Amino acid sequence: MAEMKLDLNFKRADGYNAKMSIPDARTDVTGVEAAAFMDQVIATQIFQPSGSPMAEKVSAQLVSTDITELSL
Numbered sequence: 001m002a003e004m005k006l007d008l009n010f011k012r013a014d015g016y017n018a019k020m021s022i023p024d025a026r027t028d029v030t031g032v033e034a035a036a037f038m039d040q041v042i043a044t045q046i047f048q049p050s051g052s053p054m055a056e057k058v059s060a061q062l063v064s065t066d067i068t069e070l071s072l
Contacts, residue, residue, distance in 0.1 A: 002066050008038055009059045014052040025062060034060035 006025035038057045045053040
C-alpha cells in the first residue's frame with residue numbers, strides 16, 4: 001500500500017531551513033497549488049519553528065512510500 005505526503009521546504013527568517021510534511025496528500029497536487037499554500041504560510045506567519053517564521057519558499061515534493069506488511 002502506497003502512502004503519499006507533500007513535503008514543503010522553507011527558509012526561515014533566521015536563515016535556517018524548515019520542512020513541513022502533509023500526510024495523505026492528493027496524488028494530483030500541482031506546483032501552483034503547493035506554491036499558493038506556501039505563500040499563505042509565509043504571509044500569515046502561522047508556523048514559527050524555534051520562534052522564527054517561514055520567510056522563503058525553497059522546494060516542494062510529493063513523496064510516495066510503498067509499505068509492505070510482513071507476516072510474523
